[in-house]
Amino acid sequence: MRATGDEQSLRLRVTALVWEAEGVLSVHLSRADGAHLPPWTPGAHLDLHLPSGLTRQYSLSGSPADRSTWRLSVLREPASRGGSREVHEVLRPGDHIEVTGPRNNFALPEDDALRYRFIAGGIGITPLLPMIERVASSGADWSLLYGGRSRSSMAFLADLARHGERVLVRPQDEFGLLDLDAYLGPPSSGTSVFCCGPEPLLAATEQVCGSWPPGTLHVERFTAQPYDVGAEDDAAFEVVLHRTGRSVTVPAGRSVLDALEEHGIDVPNSCREGICGTCETKVVAGVPDHRDSLLSPEERAANDTMMICVGRARGPRLTLDL
Incomplete structure (x- = not known):
């Protein structure tokens, strides 16, 4: 379930800021009039429109059953592009901020799996928390492998402790890197694996799950996956806007979105990195x-949709539903 272009934009009040761990701050948002917030499903995120003009995506880490408050948990990243620093240093209780969403690119499957295996690295625990709430309440077979630099940097450990041995807490300074092979075991059908965290963890999990049945692994990235571009893949091409017949040239080294904006054509977008789904066309x-x-690999092979903020064309012409 991804963006459909009809997400709501809301102006919400910051009702609380809560420290969850070293460097992890939760932002609680509510309607000023006390009305219910829109419903959402585990794995969803919001676009947070910060006072500086930056827009950043953060996972909803609270309970979907709570329609009064949305909780976003943000890691202070010294090397970030400014979003996390602004959340930590600028936002204060009582402030009002615009959000767009919720949008879900990381949803639990509609058909319940026999087993759920969750893997979190650091702040990657945030989208998994509501998933765990749902599968735990359903009585499903599930477990969580949760890693981080140290226990002090790992958020929500106290909340997760109530699940007992289903949660394996493995801080790196005590256990080293996560042992994914031991945790996941041999490939099996009827298992859904959900992983969120830094790129090395996602890449390692993708490698381990490479021999598992298709559709087993679901990942969410907070940063764009590396992409190697050859000169033959970067030639200029034409984009035809199907609804108007207008044609726009996309030069070498530019995305479709870049070219459209340069010609005064506005398309909803947010991350400009191919990770949020806002510009899906x-x-x-x-x-x-x-x-x-x-x-997913299956969606890429179908070639019936694309993220135009980073995507280009394999050929001289591309016609889009715009």
Whole structure:
């Protein structure tokens, strides 16, 4: 379930700021009039429109059953582009801030799996918390492998402790790197693996799950996946806007979104890295060059949708439903 273009934009009040761990701050948001917030499903995130003009995506880490408050948990990243620093240093209780969403690119499957195996690295625990709440309440077979630099940096340990041995807490300074092979065991059908965390953890999990049945692994990235571009993949091409017939040239080294904006054509977008799904656009004709970190291998092979903030074309012309 991804963006459909009809997410709500809301102006919400910061009702509380709560320290969850070393460097991890939760932001609680509510309607000023006390009305219910829109419903959401585990794995969803919001676009947070910060006072500086930056827009950043943060996972909802609270309970979907709580319609009065949304909770976002933000890690202070010294090397960030400014979003996490602004959340930590600028936002204060009583402030009002605009959000867009919720949007879910990381949803639990509609058909319940026999087993759920969750893997979290650091702040990657945030989208998994509501998932765990749902599967735990259903009585499903589940477990969580949770790693971080140290216990002091790992958020929500006290909340997770109530699940007992289903939660394996493995801080790196005590246990080293997560032993994914031991945790996951041999490939098996009927298992859904959900992983969120830094890129090395995601890459390692993808490697371990490479021999598992297709569709087993679900990952969410907070940063774009590395993408190698050859000169033959970066030639100029034409984008045809199907609804108007207008044609726009996309020069070498630019994305479709870049070219459209330069010609005064506005398309909803947010991350500009191919990780949030806001700019997802239907492909009418042509073959896209997928450079996002969101579409599954099956979705890429279908070639009927693309993230135009990073994507280009494999050919001289691409027709989009715009």
